Amino acid sequence: MAANGKHAYDVVVIGAGNGGLVAAIRVLQAGYSCLLVEKHNLPGGFATSFKRGRFEFEASLHELNDFGSPEEPGDVRKLFRDLGVEDKIDWVRIPEAYHLITTDKKYDCVMPFGQQAFIDKMEQYVPGSRRSMTDFFALCNEVRDAQTYSNSVNGNTDSAYMKKTFPNFVKAGSYSVNEVLDALKMPPKAKDILNAYWCYLGVDCDRMSFLHYGSMVIRYITRDAWMPKMRSHEISLALDARIRELGGDIWYQTEAET
Template sequence: MSNLEKYDAVIIGAGNGGLTAAATLARGGAKTLLLERHNIPGGCATSFVRGDFEFEVALHQLSGLGTEKNPFIMRKIFNELGVMDKVEFVEEHHLYRMTIKDEFDITLPASWKGIREVLIENFPDEEQGIKDYMLLCERVVLESFMGFKAALKMNSEDMLMKNSKHYAEHGLRSAKSVLDKHFSDEQLKTLLAAYWCYL
């Protein structure tokens, strides 16, 4: 018997994906081997120290956790993996701040309602576009989590168009075309372009 045959599952790479898969398999009773070529696990979710500073290599904020009262998918996964009480989560109240010298310095709060309000306050002439754009973003996010996954599982274009209409229509459009359709103010487009990639 080769060494690998001793295992039910072999996972290569101990990033978030590999760690989650390995922990899930091991907790389900599979004899699991997780291989990592770096000297620490975590992949993109690690950090390194130079002098007095610690640098994150990638992951800096996490969405999808929800709250204790309104849990979302990530909280469910962490609970199932038995790690929820081993990690200290710090709620972010600001989504991001963008500052461009002599132009603007705007901080967007971490809530749909708060973002809408700050945008309208700073760009009152674009109020209707802001409302339409934010509604579209909410729909695209929700559909990407719900309808799109179901349609993918069933391999059904009909289901995709029925339950994830906005996601299907906008998923492959460039940020520029979506922003141009909603807004004329270039500063507003610049401010919002930073996050369209996440949608």
């Protein structure tokens, strides 16, 4: 408990990065009083942008995965909605999933959002890839469904149910991305284009778990990506405003000492 004069707080959150901002909102939504302290003069932590000359740089965030539309929200949009800040941010939809350009193999591929659109575009770039891409997305959907089930039971899964309902999830669990794509007989060029997002998880596709990559790709391709019009700092400012709206206090330029 902290006190400022005669004002006492049930909870003190240290650090106004987005994690601290969200934690403060959750405390306030639960009915407790809260103080958030931050030694910097701005919220956001690494999730902010800065300018150098005529250029503006994002230090961390850029586009948000698993966001979805207002009508069919993904998990991230649902989080912002639950926090009460979705309508405080001007969201902009990213028009395409990604544009892959390479100098060695001379790829220049623009890949769209949407499973069928993605499969159709891959078939244009790599004739004969349709079946393997269709099987890939079917497996990814099974991965997502299995993870949803696991989350719903807090990880206490029934092994018999898992084997019966998600057999391919169980089979793929110990294999790398490329091992699974090879088993699906995916053409090498299609593998190159599909695996463009390996860098987001930081492990090459010969070693990366297929379950991790498949889970990320299916959420990204099916639920689009969005970003704040005024860059990631708009998120931090919206969270700041929500804390004050709920009656919380924020002290900037205040360092916590032990």
